[in-house]
């Protein structure tokens with residue numbers, strides 16, 4: 001008999017399965033019982049199936065245990081060399097996400113034309129066909145008016161198949177406005193690496209061989225990009241290396257580190273520059289990398305300039321210029337005043353770091369540089385790896401990696417008709433590059449980044465025009481962007497928005513059409529190519545492990561396919577023609593006839609070089625598509641160090657740049673675009689540097705919104721060990737284990753205040769307090785905690801959902817949030833050189849009042 005729930009209950013009633021004393025029928029929990037024959041019989045007959053977790057940007061290969069069609073357990077995929085069988089705590093929360101009863105279950109449309117947080121959208125169920133027809137009508141209307149540029153696609157997290165919905169589809173419809181969340185994620189970090197060693201991406205670290213790790217806002221056993229790997233060898237690292245954590249809050253890693261430097265938020269630059277100063281004055285730079293004075297006599301003395309002719313560099317460019325322009329006066333004494341870190345600690349950390357060269361890692365996180373003036377801070381942190389020669393070196397930092405060959409999607413140029421071509425040629429809605437104050441340079445190109453948070457301004461001010469039709473997926477922009485109220489207004493003003501989402505989120509509340517999508521880890525087929533981890537490049541598979549209990553369609557492929565069909569019905573067939581004609585299964589030669597087939601063929605096209613054994617590459621050899629799906633991952637060979645040494649750094653000079661000719665060129669190009677000089681760019685972007693200072697890593701004083709007299713405290717944001725970005729708050733495990741974050745409380749959202757400040761402001765532990773910044777206010781519980789440096793209030797990001805589900809919110813129907821969203825009080829300010837949302841560095845001053 002097949003056991004379903006109903007006859008299982010019948011069966012257990014009859015056999016007395018749950019009756020005490022029926023020992024022979026007790027369920028065998030194999031962790032606790034002996035492996036007897038009886039136990040073996042009782043063992044669940046399931047299987048482990050490969051997939052990928054995208055709970056954060058580590059993108060770990062995992063395996064999911066499926067039994068009777070249900071996903072029941074997650075573990076790291078042992079075949080993947082980046083996380084080698086490990087997964088982090090957050091991976092398990094995914095199980096509660098996929099089976100979340102609050103998920104969107106079928107397509108819906110809005111019946112209330114008025115939009116606002118206080119308006120009930122009046123969603124009613126509709127069919128997928130109807131939904132597609134409505135969207136297609138909106139697009140056809142734009143085509144008729146020759147205004148397809150007013151169509152926009154917004155993307156949050158994504159898989160490799162984003163190249164269809166986010167990459168090619170907007171071009172064929174005719175818009176430059178595909179906007180991702182990248183700029184509110186971590187672009188300043190990339191900025192730091194790019195203007196030292198021409199690498200635009202995340203770094204990998206050779207923890208296995210490091211002797212010193214200086215972590216700037218990094219908390220890698222709880223957050224950042226390789227948590228399972230870092231956590232798995234943290235014990236070894238602790239034994240062999242010293243760890244110093246620079247963070248205004250006692251993070252999980254800081255709590256286990258040798259040194260905690262509770263920096264005043266936004267003042268990291270002073271520390272980084274002073275460390276560089278000590279490395280030079282105390283002759284601790286790594287000579288085989290940087291070079292030396294021609295006569296071997298160190299002339300780096302505080303306050304004194306050096307003649308650049310006296311120094312001969314090897315891998316680097318502009319050391320002496322950097323010293324003369326920005327370092328010579330930056331003593332630890334000078335830095336202590338700015339950063340709030342004791343002089344002795346700065347000396348000690350600098351010396352220990354230098355003595356560990358070249359196995360000394362400067363590890364920067366967005367926390368230290370997604371800061372209004374954080375671009376140069378990031379550059380300084382990256383430059384330290386040059387000074388100690390750990391850049392591209394054993395026990396050091398890898399910026400780049402071995403290749404992970406994948407295919408791009410077929411050419412689409414011939415499907416762009418004149419209407420679309422006109423739309424594509426229009427200026428973009430975001431401010432990137434087109435505004436003097438927003439260079440938003442990706443890899444040196446003015447406007448290479450689309451600053452996500454400026455889209456709200458663009459909509460509100462119709463600057464340069466107003467977007468009209470938006471398709472948004474895996475996003476929650478009126479929750480995740482700083483200045484949420486602005487976003488609520490902008491979304492209310494937006495005439496038509498489609499939200500493709502797992503949960504009815506804050507953004508969903510403003511949608512015209514809501515489309516349910518599969519959970520990436522369990523309910524869809526795709527691939528994910530990650531950057532380096534544990535020295536390997538990789539590309540993992542996502543398998544459709546369970547059949548979704550809901551009426552979902554895959555956002556990145558099935559939806560565009562169905563939209564293509566709907567557009568064809570209305571007389572525009574270019575999109576569906578592109579999909580039907582150009583996508584060919586690399587194995588069978590078949591073309592897709594529906595969205596699901598399209599999804600599979602697209603995944604196969606993308607990953608073919610990895611599983612086709614006839615294609616040469618450096619890494620795993622996999623025998624075919626089926627085997628790839630089973631193994632779940634492809635690994636490159638391990639990184640071969642020093643590939644960039646000896647002239648291959650990719651910068652303007654070909655060297656590792658301290659004085660950045662690469663940045664100079666980029667800034668000059670942006671200045672020229674606006675007919676001004678670089679000083680004007682500095683002024684417009686809130687930087688204080690003028691002249692040559694703009695081209696070297698240097699100190700910039702913290703920028704804060706709010707008057708010090710009115711707002712005496714500094715607000716500092718951090719993420720949770722349990723945050724799957726901001727998508728896990730509706731799981732009970734998230735709430736139950738929230739106290740895994742140092743200082744936090746289960747089922748709550750606390751503002752952590754140092755007892756010294758609490759006393760000053762008459763606040764006691766557990767008081768409800770109103771936190772007010774110049775941007776907004778939230779009310780949360782006060783927690784007295786020594787892990788926050790005095791003068792600062794730290795609070796975790798991730799709670800404060802007024803939508804999303806009955807666990808995330810205190811009262812979903814009345815829109816009462818559990819705690820408060822930090823983005824309500826964070827000001828919508830930017831690190832403008834990279835166009836990044838500057839959420840950190842204590843960008844907002846606050847006041848606190850007992851309520």
Ligand SMILES: Nc1nc2c(c(=O)[nH]1)N[C@H]1C(S)=C(S)[C@@H](COP(=O)(O)OP(=O)(O)OC[C@H]3O[C@@H](n4cnc5c(=O)[nH]c(N)nc54)[C@H](O)[C@@H]3O)O[C@H]1N2
Pocket residue numbers: 155156157181184185186473474475476477479480481482500501502503504505506517518519520521555717718719724725726727797822823826839
């Ligand atoms: N104050 C503050 N703000 C921050 C941050 C912070 O640390 N502090 N972090 C920033 C960073 S680094 C980032 S990357 C951004 C992220 O910001 P966003 O890209 O806006 O992402 P989330 O807020 O995580 O919201 C994701 C949405 O995707 C939906 N969803 C969940 N799972 C899936 C799925 O499998 N498929 C699809 N299609 N949808 C799904 C959810 O319902 C939710 O609506 O936030 C930024 N905002």
Ligand SMILES: Nc1nc2c(c(=O)[nH]1)N[C@H]1C(S)=C(S)[C@@H](COP(=O)(O)OP(=O)(O)OC[C@H]3O[C@@H](n4cnc5c(=O)[nH]c(N)nc54)[C@H](O)[C@@H]3O)O[C@H]1N2
Pocket residue numbers: 055056057058090185186216217218219222223224225246247248249251263264265266267268365366367368369370371716717718719720721722723724725726840841842
């Ligand atoms: N657990 C967990 N891990 C994640 C994610 C997640 O949601 N949860 N998301 C992933 C994503 S999308 C990203 S982009 C990465 C982000 O990578 P992370 O390394 O996690 O970066 P942030 O969360 O931005 O950094 C926050 C840290 O910076 C500290 N901080 C704040 N202001 C300052 C300052 O002025 N100076 C210094 N030195 N520190 C400061 C905070 O206290 C906090 O410890 O993490 C990824 N990993």
Ligand code: SF4
Pocket residue numbers: 053054055056057058059060087088089090091225226227228724
């Ligand atoms: S949440 Fe991030 S670190 Fe954890 S398993 Fe998933 S991808 Fe890996």
Ligand SMILES: [Mo]
Pocket residue numbers: 057184185186
């Ligand atoms: Mo991110």
